[in-house]
Amino acid sequence: MTASGSVLIVEDDPALRxxxxxxxDVAGFSCHEASSGEDALLSLRHNTIETVLxxxxxxxxxxxxxxxxxxxxxxxxxxxxxxxRDQEKDKIDALDAGSDDYITKPFQFPELSARLRAAIRRYRIKADTLDGPIVVDDVTLDPATRRVMRQDREIRMTPKEFDLLHTLxxxxxxxxxxxxxxxLVWGPDYGNEREYLRTYVSQLRRKLEDDPAHPAYLLTDNYIGYRFREP
Structure with missing residues (x-):
C-alpha cells in the first residue's frame, strides 16, 4: 500500500483512463483500472482499494x-x-446513489489529488476506529456509550438526535x-420527509452550537443537504 493510497479508476474512455x-501514479497513488461498472465490481473483489474514482x-x-x-x-x-454534468440535480442524484463527493470535468489535477487524499485519509481513520469514539475538533461522540461531549461538557440527546449526529x-x-x-437514519420509507431533518438539525444546533443561527459544526449545503465540519 502506497503512502498516498490505492485508487480504482472506473472510466470507459481509454485515453482519459x-x-x-x-x-x-506520479503523485504516489497505486492505481487499478476498470472500463465498466461490471469490471469495477470484479476488481474490488480481487484488489485492496481505498477509494473509487x-x-x-x-x-x-x-x-x-x-x-x-x-x-x-x-x-x-x-x-x-x-x-x-454541472446541474444540482445530477450532483444530488450522485450523492443519493451513495457517492461521497463529486468533481466536475474539466477539473484541475491538484484539486482531484487533494480530494482523493482527503477521502483516503478519512477512510484509514475510520478503519482504525470503526467502533471507537469519533472526534472532530472539540466534539466527541462515543457509539458504545451513546454519549456526546463538547470539551468537558456532556450534551444530552434523544436517541434519534444521537443517530443523526452519529451519521453526520x-x-x-x-x-x-x-x-x-x-x-440512513429513519429508513427507506422516509426519503422525502425533509421536515424531519429540518426539525432535528435545528434541535442539534441548539444543543451543540455556540450560535445556532451561524453554525460552525452542522453546516448546510444549499439545495443538497447537510454535512458535519471537516476534522
Missing amino acids: QSLHSTL LDINMPGIGGMETCRRIRRAYPFLPILVLTV MQHAGRPLSHQRLLT
Whole structure:
C-alpha cells in the first residue's frame, strides 16, 4: 500500500483512463483500472482499494447503478464521482446513489489529488476506529456509550438526535443529501420527509452550537443537504 493510497479508476474512455492512471501514479497513488461498472465490481473483489474514482457516463450498468452496488457491498469505501454534468440535480442524484463527493470535468489535477487524499485519509481513520469514539475538533461522540461531549461538557440527546449526529460525524467533511440522510437514519420509507431533518438539525444546533443561527459544526449545503465540519 502506497503512502498516498490505492485508487480504482472506473472510466470507459481509454485515453482519459490512462491519463488519470499515469498522473496519479506520479503523485504516489497505486492505481487499478476498470472500463465498466461490471469490471469495477470484479476488481474490488480481487484488489485492496481505498477509494473509487467513478465516471458517471458509462455503458453497461452505468455509473449511478455502479455507485449503488459498490455502496451496498462496501458501505465505508469512499466513492468520488467524475461527471461532465454541472446541474444540482445530477450532483444530488450522485450523492443519493451513495457517492461521497463529486468533481466536475474539466477539473484541475491538484484539486482531484487533494480530494482523493482527503477521502483516503478519512477512510484509514475510520478503519482504525470503526467502533471507537469519533472526534472532530472539540466534539466527541462515543457509539458504545451513546454519549456526546463538547470539551468537558456532556450534551444530552434523544436517541434519534444521537443517530443523526452519529451519521453526520461518520461522514465528517462530506455532504449528505436530504434523501440519503433520511434513509440512513429513519429508513427507506422516509426519503422525502425533509421536515424531519429540518426539525432535528435545528434541535442539534441548539444543543451543540455556540450560535445556532451561524453554525460552525452542522453546516448546510444549499439545495443538497447537510454535512458535519471537516476534522
